[in-house]
Amino acid sequence: MLFAGIECVDNIFLVSLMDENKTVKGIFKFYKEGLLWFIDHYNPNIIAVSYDFPVRSKIALTNKASSNLYKSIIEQFEYTEVDRRSFKEKEKRILKSDHEEFWKKIIRKEILPPETPEGLEQRLYNLPKTGIRLNKRLLSQNKKLIAKEIDAVILSFAGYSFYNNRFENEETENGIIIIPKYIYVMKKDRQDAISSEGES
Numbered sequence: 001m002l003f004a005g006i007e008c009v010d011n012i013f014l015v016s017l018m019d020e021n022k023t024v025k026g027i028f029k030f031y032k033e034g035l036l037w038f039i040d041h042y043n044p045n046i047i048a049v050s051y052d053f054p055v056r057s058k059i060a061l062t063n064k065a066s067s068n069l070y071k072s073i074i075e076q077f078e079y080t081e082v083d084r085r086s087f088k089e090k091e092k093r094i095l096k097s098d099h100e101e102f103w104k105k106i107i108r109k110e111i112l113p114p115e116t117p118e119g120l121e122q123r124l125y126n127l128p129k130t131g132i133r134l135n136k137r138l139l140s141q142n143k144k145l146i147a148k149e150i151d152a153v154i155l156s157f158a159g160y161s162f163y164n165n166r167f168e169n170e171e172t173e174n175g176i177i178i179i180p181k182y183i184y185v186m187k188k189d190r191q192d193a194i195s196s197e198g199e200s
Contacts, residue, residue, distance in 0.1 A: 004042070004159065005048050013030045018157060047093070048162070053070055098177050099155060120143075120147055131190065134150075166180065
């Protein structure tokens with residue numbers, strides 16, 4: 001099983017690919033053509049995008065003002081948008097999520113801005129509590145992109161959570177938003193997860 005989370009920054013698309021064990025297999029940077037190649041090549045079971053992705057991806061593709069990447073993914077690769085009537089169908093789905101809402105669940109105190117070193121550290125420190133396995137070497141050296149890459153990881157986790165029925169949903173003007181349920185993973189279980197990954 002593969003779950004892709006796509007975040008848009010300017011005209012770059014950041015993609016996190018997560019497996020069924022909550023391990024991030026890779027974080028990639030693409031322009032539009034590369035992103036479409038990626039979806040065709042990896043064929044993720046579920047794609048999760050930021051709730052405002054349809055608008056922002058349109059802005060990012062200003063050279064083709066009418067282009068809407070969200071619709072292209074649905075039409076070109078035959079993904080079905082998640083709605084309330086079809087929560088049970090899990091294959092070839094595309095959904096919208098809100099990583100900020102999920103950060104609010106994990107970080108119980110004030111959330112610092114992601115573009116600050118403290119905000120970044122806050123997110124990296126709290127991420128393992130979810131059981132997500134992220135090798136920090138996958139993250140970019142570009143400080144501007146790291147926070148967005150971590151958001152892409154949360155989006156891929158939203159796909160994982162939808163597949164495993166561990167999610168909440170909200171009705172918004174952008175349609176249904178899928179928010180992963182926050183289930184705290186104890187430290188001893190996290191250490192086992194990291195050490196066993198290191199042995200393989």
